[in-house]
Every structure is written in structure tokens, then in C-alpha cells.
Amino acid sequence: MVRETRLDPASFVLPLFVRSGAGLRQPIGSMPGCFQTSVDELLIDARMAADAGVGGVMLFGIPDHKDAIGSGAWDDAGPVQEAIRMLVRELPDLVVMTDVCLCEYTDHGHCGVIKGETVDNDATLELLAREAVSHARAGAHVVAPSDMMDGRVGVIRAALDAEGFHETSILSYSAKYASAFYGPFREAAESAPQFGDRRAYQMDPANAEEALREVQLDIEEGADMIMVKPAGPYLDIVARVKAATGYPLAAYQVSGEFAMIQAAAERGWIDGERAMMESLLGIRRAGADVIITYFATEAARVLRRGR
Numbered sequence: 664m665v666r667e668t669r670l671d672p673a674s675f676v677l678p679l680f681v682r683s684g685a686g687l688r689q690p691i692g693s694m695p696g697c698f699q700t701s702v703d704e705l706l707i708d709a710r711m712a713a714d715a716g717v718g719g720v721m722l723f724g725i726p727d728h729k730d731a732i733g734s735g736a737w738d739d740a741g742p743v744q745e746a747i748r749m750l751v752r753e754l755p756d757l758v759v760m761t762d763v764c765l766c767e768y769t770d771h772g773h774c775g776v777i778k779g780e781t782v783d784n785d786a787t788l789e790l791l792a793r794e795a796v797s798h799a800r801a802g803a804h805v806v807a808p809s810d811m812m813d814g815r816v817g818v819i820r821a822a823l824d825a826e827g828f829h830e831t832s833i834l835s836y837s838a839k840y841a842s843a844f845y846g847p848f849r850e851a852a853e854s855a856p857q858f859g860d861r862r863a864y865q866m867d868p869a870n871a872e873e874a875l876r877e878v879q880l881d882i883e884e885g886a887d888m889i890m891v892k893p894a895g896p897y898l899d900i901v902a903r904v905k906a907a908t909g910y911p912l913a914a915y916q917v918s919g920e921f922a923m924i925q926a927a928a929e930r931g932w933i934d935g936e937r938a939m940m941e942s943l944l945g946i947r948r949a950g951a952d953v954i955i956t957y958f959a960t961e962a963a964r965v966l967r968r969g970r
């Protein structure tokens with residue numbers, strides 16, 4: 664009765680990995696219970712999530728062809744765009760979010776175009792805007808840029824508005840740290856950088872003040888929601904960002920956080936269900952409104968069942 668914090672499945676978002684084809688369901692080794700699927704199979708997972716009360720999904724695409732500029736990202740016939748159209752049609756109550764980034768689509772695996780040895784921030788902005796507009800055209804409710812290029816929220820907002828997509832919201836991955844906890848995701852999305860790392864554009868795990876500046880810039884540029892990522896090791900950032908801004912805030916419990924709990928539970932070293940619920944409760948208690956988690960459907964079912 665006097666419990667201070669409660670979890671609500673409506674605030675969970677389930678990430679899904681989609682590729683072209685039919686009847687495809689390929690397990691992701693480092694993320695037990697997660698799959699790369701074709702669009703038809705994705706509908707099954709999205710429907711299970713919606714039936715459990717999960718509020719939304721976040722789509723990641725794995726294209727057939729990668730190139731230097733990631734042109735698959737704005738292909739209106741790409742698997743993400745196809746999945747958006749189907750979800751909006753089949754599951755109208757589900758919020759459809761898309762990850763906007765080039766790393767799944769570039770052959771070098773970086774989040775932007777390369778000039779010399781580094782990512783060219785400004786040349787990347789226009790490509791991200793094309794990707795976001797393509798997702799909006801397919802019907803996405805929320806586009807979520809995860810690339811961490813400077814200035815992308817403003818450029819994406821302007822591009823969406825210019826095409827008439829005033830209603831499409833932007834969830835900005837504002838404080839995204841250069842984290843070891845993304846390891847399993849890079850297998851899932853086939854997006855590991857082929858050279859170097861992402862430390863030039865993602866944040867130093869040691870910095871908190873910088874997160875507040877990044878968040879402020881994104882709000883000024885027109886973000887509707889902001890995000891802290893990863894979640895578990897950065898709960899102080901979640902709490903500070905919420906206190907400083909009062910803005911709608913998402914936290915992303917990333918692939919490595921998920922994999923650690925799954926791996927320890929598989930070995931019988933921890934009680935997986937309890938650890939799952941405790942980790943989510945901690946993220947909520949810190950101040951996140953929305954939790955993006957690979958546990959979304961399972962945790963929603965636990966909540967439905969009651970404890």
C-alpha cells in the first residue's frame with residue numbers, strides 16, 4: 664500500500680531486430696530469448712508484447728547490403744519501413760519507435776560517414792534526416808536518433824516539419840555513453856565498428872555534467888523526450904537529468920545488462936525473475952518514465968500475474 668515506486672508495462676518499450684525475408688527467426692546467441700526476425704515473425708513478437716500491455720516497440724534494421732554511407736537506412740522498401748507500416752496497421756495501440764542511426768547500414772560500422780579516419784559529423788546530419796523522414800513516411804510515431812552526432816535533433820526536426828511530419832516525435836539518445844555493455848547488441852545488429860571505436864561521439868563514462876549539457880542542447884533543438892543509456896550503471900545520471908529538466912525521460916537497459924542477468928540466471932547463480940524486476944524497479948525509482956528493455960514482455964507478464 665505504501666510502496667513508493669510501481670512499474671507499469673505501458674511504460675516499457677521492447678527493442679526488435681528486423682531483416683528482410685519471410686519466416687525468418689534467428690536466435691541471437693548472446694541475448695537468450697531475442698531474435699533477428701523477418702517482418703511477418705516480428706508481428707508475432709510485437710503482438711505478444713502488446714497483449715501483455717507493453718507500451719511500445721523500438722525497431723532496429725539489418726539491411727541486406729551495407730555501403731559507405733549507409734544508404735539502406737532511407738530505403739522506403741527496407742525491412743524497418745515495411746515493419747512500421749505493418750505494425751501501425753495491425754497493432755494500432757502500440758507506439759512504434761525507430762532507432763535512427765547509420766551503424767547498422769554502413770560497411771565500416773560507424774554511426775556516420777567517414778572522412779579520413781574519423782566520422783564527419785556535419786556530413787552525417789543530412790543522411791540521418793533522410794532516414795528519420797523515411798521512417799516517418801512509413802508511419803513511425805517516434806524517431807530515436809542514437810548516433811550522437813552534434814546538432815542532429817535540430818536537423819531532424821526541421822526535415823520532419825518540412826515534409827509535413829509535425830506530429831512525429833523525437834526521442835533523443837541524449838546521454839549515450841561509450842559503453843562495454845553494448846557488446847551483445849553489436850552481434851544482434853551486426854554493427855560492430857570495423858576500425859577504431861565510438862569514443863569520439865559517445866560520452867566518457869566518467870562524465871555527468873556533460874550529460875546535463877547534452878540533454879539541454881537536445882531539448883533546445885526540439886527533442887520531445889530524452890534518453891540516458893545504458894541505464895543500470897548510470898542511475899545517477901537518470902536521477903540528475905530528471906531533476907534538472909523534468910522532461911519525459913527514457914532509460915535504455917542495454918544488451919549487456921540484459922545478457923548478464925540472463926547468463927547468471929541460466930547458471931542458477933541468481934534468481935532471474937527477481938533480478939529482472941529489481942533492475943527495472945531501480946531504473947524507475949531513479950526517475951525514468953519510459954524503460955527500453957529486452958525484458959519488456961516477460962516483465963509485463965510478471966506484473967500482470969501479480970506477486
Ligand code: PBG
Nearest residue numbers: 764766809844845848917918919
Ligand atoms: C546504434 C545503437 C547501439 C545501441 C542502440 N543503438 C549500439 C552502439 O552504439 O554501439 C545499443 C543497444 C544495446 O546494447 O542494447 N548506434
